[in-house]
Amino acid sequence: MALERDKHTAQRALLTLHEAQLLELYRRMVLIRQFEEKTAEMYARGKITGFCHLYAGEEAVAVGAIYALYDKDYVVSTYREHGHCLAKGADPKVVMAELFGKVTGISKGRGGSMHLFDQDLRFMGGYAIVGGGLPIATGLGLSVQYNEGPEVVCCFFGDGALPQGAFHESLNMASLWKLPVVFVCENNFYGMGTLVQNAICQEELYRFAQPYKMPGVRVDGMDVLEVYGATMEAVARAREGDGPSLIEAVTYRFRGHSMSDPVEYRSKREERIWQERDPIKNLRRKLTVERHVAEGRLGEIEAEVARQIDDAVKFADESPEPSVEELGKGVYAGS
Amino acid sequence: MARISYREALNAALREELDRDERVFIMGEEVGYFGGAFKVTDGLLAVYGEKRVRDTPISELTIVGAGVGAAMGGLKPVVELMTINFGLLAMDQIVNHAAKIHYMFGGKATVPIVIRAPQGGGHQLGAQHSQSLEAYFLHCPGLRVVIPATPADAKGLLKTAIRQTDPVIFLEHESLYGVKGEVPEDNDFLVPFGQAAVLREGKDVTIVAYSKCVYDALSAAEALENAGIDAEVIDLRTLNPLDIQTVVASIKKTGKAIVAYEGWRTGGAGAEIASRIYEAAFDDLDAPVERVASLDTPMPYNAKLEHAVLPSAGDIVKVAEQMM
Ligand SMILES: Cc1ncc(C[n+]2csc(CCOP(=O)(O)OP(=O)(O)O)c2C)c(N)n1
Ligand SMILES: [Mg+2]
Numbered sequence: 257m258a259l260e261r262d263k264h265t266a267q268r269a270l271l272t273l274h275e276a277q278l279l280e281l282y283r284r285m286v287l288i289r290q291f292e293e294k295t296a297e298m299y300a301r302g303k304i305t306g307f308c309h310l311y312a313g314e315e316a317v318a319v320g321a322i323y324a325l326y327d328k329d330y331v332v333s334t335y336r337e338h339g340h341c342l343a344k345g346a347d348p349k350v351v352m353a354e355l356f357g358k359v360t361g362i363s364k365g366r367g368g369s370m371h372l373f374d375q376d377l378r379f380m381g382g383y384a385i386v387g388g389g390l391p392i393a394t395g396l397g398l399s400v401q402y403n404e405g406p407e408v409v410c411c412f413f414g415d416g417a418l419p420q421g422a423f424h425e426s427l428n429m430a431s432l433w434k435l436p437v438v439f440v441c442e443n444n445f446y447g448m449g450t451l452v453q454n455a456i457c458q459e460e461l462y463r464f465a466q467p468y469k470m471p472g473v474r475v476d477g478m479d480v481l482e483v484y485g486a487t488m489e490a491v492a493r494a495r496e497g498d499g500p501s502l503i504e505a506v507t508y509r510f511r512g513h514s515m516s517d518p519v520e521y522r523s524k525r526e527e528r529i530w531q532e533r534d535p536i537k538n539l540r541r542k543l544t545v546e547r548h549v550a551e552g553r554l555g556e557i558e559a560e561v562a563r564q565i566d567d568a569v570k571f572a573d574e575s576p577e578p579s580v581e582e583l584g585k586g587v588y589a590g591s
Numbered sequence: 592m593a594r595i596s597y598r599e600a601l602n603a604a605l606r607e608e609l610d611r612d613e614r615v616f617i618m619g620e621e622v623g624y625f626g627g628a629f630k631v632t633d634g635l636l637a638v639y640g641e642k643r644v645r646d647t648p649i650s651e652l653t654i655v656g657a658g659v660g661a662a663m664g665g666l667k668p669v670v671e672l673m674t675i676n677f678g679l680l681a682m683d684q685i686v687n688h689a690a691k692i693h694y695m696f697g698g699k700a701t702v703p704i705v706i707r708a709p710q711g712g713g714h715q716l717g718a719q720h721s722q723s724l725e726a727y728f729l730h731c732p733g734l735r736v737v738i739p740a741t742p743a744d745a746k747g748l749l750k751t752a753i754r755q756t757d758p759v760i761f762l763e764h765e766s767l768y769g770v771k772g773e774v775p776e777d778n779d780f781l782v783p784f785g786q787a788a789v790l791r792e793g794k795d796v797t798i799v800a801y802s803k804c805v806y807d808a809l810s811a812a813e814a815l816e817n818a819g820i821d822a823e824v825i826d827l828r829t830l831n832p833l834d835i836q837t838v839v840a841s842i843k844k845t846g847k848a849i850v851a852y853e854g855w856r857t858g859g860a861g862a863e864i865a866s867r868i869y870e871a872a873f874d875d876l877d878a879p880v881e882r883v884a885s886l887d888t889p890m891p892y893n894a895k896l897e898h899a900v901l902p903s904a905g906d907i908v909k910v911a912e913q914m915m
Contacts, residue, residue, distance in 0.1 A: 330664075364697030373696035380663060381696060385687050391656020392688065398657055399664025402616065402642065422683075425653035432648065586698040587732050589756035 262475045265485025270542055273481075278543055281323055281480050283557050285315040285536050288339040290558075290565045291348055292511075295338065295355060298569065299515045304355045307384075308369045311339035313510035314442060316535035318343040320483025321410055321440050321503070324491050330378045330400075330409040332393040335370035336442075336509075337382035340412055344379045346372070348568040358575035365578040366586075378407075386447070387420030389413060390439070394426045397435030397500070408494045409437045410487070416447025418456050418464065427468040427502065434499035438490040441504045442477065448513045449521035462504035470500050477507030478533045481542070508533070593776055597739075598768040600746035601631045601707075605669065607778050608753045609639050612667060615753060618645040619654060619671030619707075628673045629709050629768055655681035655706060659689050659758075662704040667753060675710035675724050675762065682727075689758040690733030704759070705752045711764040711803060711853055712901055718889035721897075723802070723853040726860045728760040729830045735759040735784060736830040740805035742772035744828055747782030754781070764803040764853075785832030789841065793823035796911050797841040797848045799864060801827040804851040804883075804902060811851075811907035820911055830860055838864070839872045846877035847914050851907050856884035881910045 270278070292312040298304045311318065318339040322331060333340040341351055346362060354361030355369050362372050370384040380396060383389040393411030400407045417423050418441065430437045441461050445452055453459045465472020471493070475486045483505055490501035508530035512519040543549040585591060595603070608615045617632055617639075623646040626633035636644040647654045651672060658668040672678040678685070685706065692700045712721030728736045735757050739745040745763065752759040774780075790805065791812050800808040805826045812822040823841050827834065842848050848868055850861035865880040886900045 332660075362697070363695065363699075366697050367695050371695045373700060375699050380660075381692070381700070383688065385683055388656075388683060388688060391653040391684055392660035392663065394653060395657035395660020395662070395668075396664045397660070399661045399666045402661070402666055403664075421650075422652055422656065425648075425650035426656070428648060429650060429653050429657060586694050588735075589693055589698075589701045589703075 262473060262482050262486050265489070266479055266482035269481040269485050270546060275547060275549065278547060279549070279553070279557065281319055281484070282539055282543065282554060283561065284319045284323070284343050285480060285539065286558055286561050287348065287564070288315045288318065288342050289536055290561050291338060291342060291351070294565050294569060296511070296515070298355070303573070304369070306368050307335065308355070308515045309336040309513065310509070310511045311336055313530065313534070314444060314477065314507045315339055316480035316538070317440065317442050317477045317483055317505040317507050318412070320480040321412070321438070321487040323484050324487035325408065325410055328378060329407050330380050330393070330396050332380045332389040332396065332409065332411045333382050334389060334413055335382055335384040336414070337372055338369070341372040341374070341379050341382070344377050346374055346377060346379060348564055349571040352568040352572040353575050356572040356575070357577065358572055359578040360571070360575040387413065387417040387422035390417065390422045390426035393437055394430050394435060397430060397437040398433065400436050401433070406495060407436065408491050410440060411437055412440045412442060414447060415441060415443040415445070415452045415461060416455065417441070418461055427464065427470070427500070430500040431468045431470050434497060436494035436497070437500040438487060438494055439500060439502045440487070441502065442507055443504050444507050444509045446513070446522070462502055465502035470502055472502040472504070474504040474506060477505030478535045478538055480535055480539055592773045594771055595742060595774050596768065597742045597745045597763070597770045598629065598631055600742040600774045601749055601763065602633060602635070603774070604746045604749040605632065605635060606638070608750055609635070609643060611778070614665065614667045615669065616643040616645065616666060617669045617671065618647050618658065620647055620649055620673045622646060622671050627671065629765065631768070632671065651677050651680035652684055656684040656688065658704045658706070659684055659692070659702055662702045663692070663700055667703050669705045669707060669753060672706060672708040674720065675708040676720055676722055678706070678708050685728070685734070685760070686731050690731050693757070694733060701756045702758045703756045705749070705761055706759065707761045707763065709763045709765045711766060712890050712897060713766050715892055715894055715897055717892045721890035723885070725762055725830055726854050726858060729860050729863060733758065734831065736762070737784065737828070738762045738802045738830055739828060740767065740802055740826050742770065743774045744782050746774050747780050748828065751781045751784060762802065766803050782828065784829045785834050787828055787834040787837040788826045789823065789837065790826050791822065791824040793821040794844055795821045795847070796914060797823045797825060797838065797845045798851055798907060798911070799825050799827065799838055799848060800851040801830065802853065804853055807902065807904040807907060808851050810904040811911065814904065814908045815911055818912065820915060822911060833864070833867065835867045835871055838868060842868065842872045843875045846875060848876070849881045849883055849907060849910055849914070851883040851902055853885055853902060855887050856882055857887050859884050878914050881914060883907050883910055
């Protein structure tokens with residue numbers, strides 16, 4: 257049932273969004289894809305080190321969900337958060353600089369790939385403890401409710417967070433107090449190399465909404481419009497004061513868990529099937545066939561993004577490293 | 592000044608800060624309708640309502656995590672953990688999140704949360720309800736660790752904790768709630784972090800303590816006086832920041848130091864304090880720094896055994912006499 261309704265909302269979004277809005281969705285997805293491809297290249301060249309988890313393949317989830325938010329709404333994410341941060345409006349320059357460990361980075365080179373943050377963008381952080389962001393999102397929701405504010409909190413996490421206590425505690429608390437939180441589970445079938453069905457007894461993850469008395473839907477996470485449509489509904493509900501929702505976006509990461517993962521636990525055939533469902537190609541097809549957008553217009557967007565990414569790399573490369581003398585500062589506020 | 596209990600002093604601090612700042616709110620298990628497991632928040636719900644005195648489900652990880660999120664969202668949560676033993680379920684949010692967020696996000700986020708928790712033994716509550724865990728938090732950069740012994744400090748330090756911007760672990764000793772003392776009624780009575788208090792002056796030995804052991808140290812000092820030993824007693828009041836200068840100044844005079852604390856002897860705060868003393872005052876010491884602490888066992892239920900595990904005034908006296 258949920259699936260049919262969401263196909264319907266996706267179709268409606270395709271028909272009702274202005275062309276400029278659809279192109280913006282396209283631009284953001286392309287931005288993330290190109291950013292991640294460049295990140296992989298820079299990692300291979302040793303410019304980026306440490307843990308680094310790419311979002312390629314999953315762009316429709318971050319872009320679709322975040323496009324349903326206002327600027328003042330909060331986003332909380334995981335260690336696989338380059339996409340969410342860019343979709344929320346971060347300048348690729350400062351994100352790339354962070355991956356390079358530079359002082360000009362979004363977290364001053366102290367965070368790295370897994371810990372992007374920008375208070376002004378209300379991008380409230382990438383957290384590298386599986387499930388760790390959910391209680392924080394719940395608390396942000398509490399702060400909004402406390403201040404009788406209009407904001408909504410959108411919290412992204414992987415399927416791997418479902419067996420965590422933090423997930424269950426947070427859904428219970430958010431529902432109990434009717435907090436304005438939209439929980440978005442990115443079900444990409446794997447937590448590292450472990451299949452969802454080997455990690456949790458109920459593999460239809462959206463069904464965890466029901467015991468916590470909130471709406472739960474499963475959407476095609478390779479279709480940005482479907483994610484957008486479902487998130488619009490959840491956001492409207494949260495803003496009305498009717499409480500949280502759970503969205504399970506079924507998606508696929510095109511690359512390994514992290515840059516060091518040789519991906520030996522899944523078949524090439526499976527990967528090909530999902531690559532055919534590429535969310536960017538998916539939107540491109542809809543735009544050109546159903547909205548008659550010229551191929552050339554999309555090409556322009558891609559070229560413009562490519563320039564932006566090149567600038568980001570140049571900026572990151574030329575930026576200075578943080579000074580060792582300053583490293584003890586900022587452990588405490590005002591220090 | 593009013594003569595009130597440690598519990599009442601904490602309650603007064605909470606009331607004053609709730610009155611002072613709309614952003615301050617309390618949340619935790621049983622803080623509202625029950626009035627707090629140790630009655631510290633007694634009467635607050637009736638005055639401030641459910642929004643500002645919020646009962647939570649038994650979900651320590653998310654109670655603290657939601658406090659962290661609420662703090663990032665601009666509020667000033669005072670979270671009560673029913674006891675520090677249960678706080679262990681929240682270690683991820685305390686250590687991996689609250690303590691890291693300011694630094695790891697380049698200084699742009701702050702987490703002004705106060706996490707209050709009773710701790711300590713002495714009531715025959717057995718192994719899972721009697722721990723003193725300040726060392727766990729002292730170990731972690733990014734947290735402030737506050738541990739008052741007197742009613743006045745309980746009030747003044749809690750108010751300071753609520754007004755500042757870093758995550759604070761505020762540890763209260765379960766045996767101290769009924770202790771009475773003079774407490775300033777001034778709404779702006781604040782006790783600064785990082786200033787130890789010299790509670791008794793002496794020239795022969797320095798007893799460094801905090802929390803309940805401060806009282807053991809004071810009784811030990813009295814007993815020692817009869818034996819002709821003049822002990823100085825220092826209450827650290829906060830472990831992070833740690834005021835080692837006051838301790839060192841005392842040792843310059845006495846040449847001897849005993850650290851008394853209720854955590855386990857091994858890896859306890861006393862080890863850190865002793866190290867700092869050696870680093871700063873090695874040449875002033877006439878004897879090795881001694882530790883009087885809990886024995887390294889889980890807490891037994893039997894009263895005689897529990898008594899034997901916990902540090903006492905008698906233990907301090909014995910050690911001091913041996914040092915002379
Ligand atoms: C509490 C915790 N346990 C284990 C890990 C190690 N770890 C990092 S990512 C990961 C898999 C998480 O999978 P999922 O939530 O599905 O997210 P995905 O990587 O698929 O986006 C694991 C086990 C961790 N970071 N945190
Ligand atoms: Mg996954």
